[in-house]
Amino acid sequence: MAQTDSQGLAKILIEQEQQLVAEWMANLMSTSSSAAGDVRLADQCTHLLRSLRQAVLTGQTRNIQGGEWAEVRQLLTEICYTRARQGATPRETAIFVFALKQALFSRLRESVADPALLAAQTLLVSNVLDELGLFTIEVYQKGREEVIARQQQEMLELSTPVVQLWDDILALPLIGTLDSARTQVVMESLLQKIVETGASIAIVDITGVPTVDTLVAQHLLKTVAAARLMGADCIISGIRPQIAQTIVHLGVDLEDVVTKATLADAFAVALRKSGAAITRAATAR
């Protein structure tokens, strides 16, 4: 039964290809503005229709995840990615598939006389195209997730500059919330810079960190400990009064860490440690 249904459907897909493409495109033009702008639309439609036909001919219409549908999925994925990059909504991408459904329904109504057969084939078309429509949404979603992941990674890298203040002194001005992923990036770039510059003192400034909870404090302590293992001392600066209060209330032990209220204080300490000093020029105006 399913086999004959799909054979019949394949026959329509072959014999009425031209009309199908024309109707499909007409549907698309009237509903989706982004499709209308695509010069390769006719190509895409014809191409997809042919690979759809190949897949339908195999009779495996129950599951579009199989190998028989690989080419269809591949084509749809490409089309979705291009659309998504051009700023199409998931709705518009899905309409690309659903517009074919309308075209196929009208072809079926004209070509199939037997009502039972018509119902069976309509159901078949409906199932297959619904699945393909859902597939486009998944692909769209996946594309978005990739973009978000990439942006997160880029943001992590952007947000952690390590600056050299003096021959021997580095500063890491932290801005924003510290989570585990970010701590790892912060640690890595600080330690890498220590190796590159040969600095022996690093100032971690937390003026721009809005809240310090136990977890953030732990992350800071880890950074200090890792720098120490490499042979560099850390000073934590920019500790605001409220943060000093929370640190004590939380019972976080910062005993072994040098802390300073401001970056300037920390810098003065660091200079002294590395044997340098700042003096006012004698000939003051």
Place this chain on the structure above:
Amino acid sequence: MERIPILRMGRLLLVTIQVDMHDQLALALQDDLTNRIVRDRANGVLIDISALDVVDSFIGRMISNIAAMARVLDARTVVVGMRPAVAITLVELGLELPGVRTALNVERGMALLQSENE
């Protein structure tokens, strides 16, 4: 059995670990080094681990032990050249080598030991 070489420079001993150590090799180093501290009347030990891409808890513990034993024998130990990835991993592992002094490279380590022994 293979051994990790120990170089003497004045009253300093320099150990450069360049192989991925298995446990027996690490234990042998601990033996050799304590013997040499006594024999050479050394007052400082530099352990260069810049070639190690992994330090697990066993090797970490060995380093801590060497430092503690050296201290008992009146010598100071400095571990130099730990790689950033190794440092991050050790901290994550919870092994912060308390009591072990560190420096960025052999030169800095030597300066640290000399300033203390003067």
Place this chain on the structure above:
Amino acid sequence: MVLSTGVVLSTGTITITEERVVPLRSSEDVVRLRQVVREQAVALKFSLVDQTKVVTAASELARNTVIYGKGGDAHVSLLLNGGKHGLRLRFVDQGPGIADVELAMKDGYTSGGGLGLGLGGAKRLSDDIKIVTGPAGTSISITKWKPF
């Protein structure tokens, strides 16, 4: 209706694309395993820090297998979950088993004269740890995924 697909969703099924078995009898075998794990982590393009973490975790668990498990095997598998790559290490021995897993996971606990960072440390260095233990042997597996 079938919604999940191996190609599209990141929460699909995990497939093993390659597996290598490294025997663990002596501490030289632990060194060999470290090298195999490093190779695989490099092949998966893990970041240097993640390579180091997973190799260190492998070293900790392999030593447990040699010392407490009286020897066994390490299974090093490359994983694929949707588009995500990962590395799974499974340590199998026929030793006496771990009496109290919860206690063994605690830092500072050891039954063999060490610092006792093996299990707890390996857990912190990986994304996931699974322990099956009994009087007939122990199987510990850890997984580390490539974040992006």
